[in-house]
Amino acid sequence: MSTKATRAPNRPPVLIRAGDGAHRNGPWSGSVSSKALGTDTFVLFARFDEVGSGPVLHVHPYDEIFVVKSGRAIFTVGGETFEAGEGDVAMAPANTPHKFKNLGPGPLYTMDIHLNGEWIQTDLYDPDAG
Incomplete structure (x- = not known):
């Protein structure tokens, strides 16, 4: 298996x-749109100041x-709950209910990468x- 990176031409x-x-x-x-x-x-940069x-x-x-840039969060993804901190990466599969909350003591900064051309969300x- 080759590890050489390839790039699409043009x-x-x-x-x-x-x-x-x-x-x-x-x-x-x-945020940064898929078009850009x-x-x-679609990439969302989120900041949650309040615990x-x-x-x-x-x-x-x-x-x-989800990439935790800084801070601590408690994630719920489907039936799983876990804590994530600076540098941790988590993933919520398609059609799986999920949320996260700032655990504090300071702000929580995340980069949320939506693997789709547009942001589609249904609140539950x-x-x-x-």
């Missing part, structure tokens, strides 16, 4: 400056990958929500 590299993507709405808050990247991947904050229970019809009833 496809230029892409650079999206922080002000146009990851920091468009303040530090580590924004020229791929079928306990995070997205509601939801599903996507595609896989989603969460029996754990107050």
